[in-house]
Amino acid sequence: MNTVEKDKTYVASTYNRFPVVLKEGSGSVVYDENGKKYIDLGTGIAVNTFGYSDKIWVEAVSKQAAALNHTSNLYYHGPCASLAEMLCEKTGFKKVFFSNSGAEANECAIKAARKYAEDKKGSDCYNIITLENSFHGRTITTLAATGQEKFHKLFTPLTEGFLYVKPGDREALANYISKGNVAAVMFELVQGEGGVMPLEKDFVDFIVKICRENDVLVVCDEVQTGNGRTGALYCYQNYGFMPDIISTAKGLAGGLPLGATLLGDKVKDVFSFGDHGSTFGANPVCCAGALSVLSRLDENVFEGVRKRENLIRDTLKDAKGISGVYGMGLMIGIEVACGGPKLAGALLEKGVLVLTAKNRLRLLPALNIPEDILLEALEIIKTTAAELCDTEAI
Ligand SMILES: Cc1ncc(COP(=O)(O)O)c(C=O)c1O
Known part of the structure; x- marks a missing residue:
């Protein structure tokens, strides 16, 4: 049996997992068992404060x-x-x-x-x-x-x-x-x-x-x-x-x-x-x-958190298919026309891991996520939200 089959057979079915087997990560990047790369904006639900396996x-x-x-x-x-x-x-x-x-x-x-x-x-x-x-x-x-x-x-x-x-x-x-x-x-x-x-x-x-x-x-x-x-x-x-x-x-x-x-x-x-x-x-x-x-965790890190929050808000403001960005610091909820769960599934395929909360997309990235990696992921969120918004309209 492969990992997914074994898990489905032996692990109590309390989690509706995404179809991906994560293998190793570093900072805000993680790889699955096939070597596919993902940018992680969820940190294991706000756990990996400084990302995967921080040195x-x-x-x-x-x-x-x-x-x-x-x-x-x-x-x-x-x-x-x-x-x-x-x-x-x-x-x-x-x-x-x-x-x-x-x-x-x-x-x-x-x-x-x-x-x-x-x-x-x-x-x-x-x-x-x-x-x-x-x-x-x-x-x-x-x-x-x-x-x-x-x-x-x-x-x-x-x-x-x-x-x-x-x-x-x-x-x-x-x-x-x-x-x-x-x-x-x-x-x-x-x-x-x-x-x-x-x-x-x-x-x-x-x-x-x-x-x-x-x-x-x-x-x-x-x-x-x-x-x-x-x-x-x-x-x-x-x-x-x-x-x-x-x-x-x-x-x-x-x-x-x-x-x-x-x-x-x-x-x-x-x-x-x-x-x-x-x-x-x-x-x-x-x-x-x-x-x-x-x-x-000092004022330097907190300032970085607030800076990244502003970056997220500025980048997603007025984006097609996104009607609001909520939250505080790097605890962000995004209202999307196509619904958070649908967007989260599409983003996984494009190599971005996110979470949802109710019908919103939820981002809880590492507090020190490099800004270029964050921007790369935000651009993918923007284009995917717009694409799905168009599909919804059809
Ligand atoms: C605000 C809040 N309280 C409590 C919990 C429960 O934490 P744990 O899953 O570690 O028991 C969570 C988990 O998501 C949470 O967000």
Whole structure:
């Protein structure tokens, strides 16, 4: 059997994969098993922060793998402590819990919020408000947190205690909070899976204000927006406030599984021994990868992200078949006449890998994608969107 046949036979059919077998890559370019070259604008869904097998990252990870590949959380190790220190020093958060994925980072955020509220306000105060059109993960609890019904079907009963509010609906938010049994409001600042939709700053300011007034925790899901993606280390910095908790994963370790939940002043000591844990969380190799990525995420890189964002917006502005470019930094959603999924399939054939979100095309390129490679891919997107737009019209 070839790879596709083997995969279809033995791997659970949860993914509708593109018909391509990727073999090796470098930076923003990847090759399939037949040697066909692709420009990658998806980075494994915002994971390969500096592209495929970035040399500095490979060296950091290989060195750690050769020295101490894994140990349990029963012992201390340098990469874990240093990474937590670096995350706290770069953000102002006070403590970090490490896990393996975005969903787990959110699970930890939810547990921390519930524990804080139970300690301070009693066991009835367990509700978490999330937003409609959000996405927070695939576990039963993070599915419950996800404000999209299509994800809830088939898996009920989900974890109880989640209330959903439309982005921008201040009245509904205030009503829920006034009932006094809300532990936290949890949201993505740019809804990724929901179509790359940044929240309005005024609405975010309102959430923060009403939460502060009622001792309700502000939790930002920075799984996709984090680690430089939106032109700041974390997206809340673009909005100018300090959350009580953030969760992050994806690009943090630059291609290895690592989740982190960052705890602010109010919640830094909410957990005691045994309240939470993870076998693989803070794995030394993953932490070494993250230390390498994080130590490079500076103002220079963020400026580069914003510059590339402008390049994308300028190049695609007024292009035929493209009616809008949305998002923040290198988290871009593109409204296309022919529909994102159809365009993504056509682009694959032309050697450009992209993602979709709802009916939009979604771009999450490496933060350091060379500008000439980005431009080459954008020209292909432009011509393909125009061609498909013509076909639609016929
Ligand atoms: C905002 C957000 N939260 C959580 C998740 C879940 O992350 P993971 O797939 O690593 O569990 C995702 C994944 O796409 C995400 O975009």
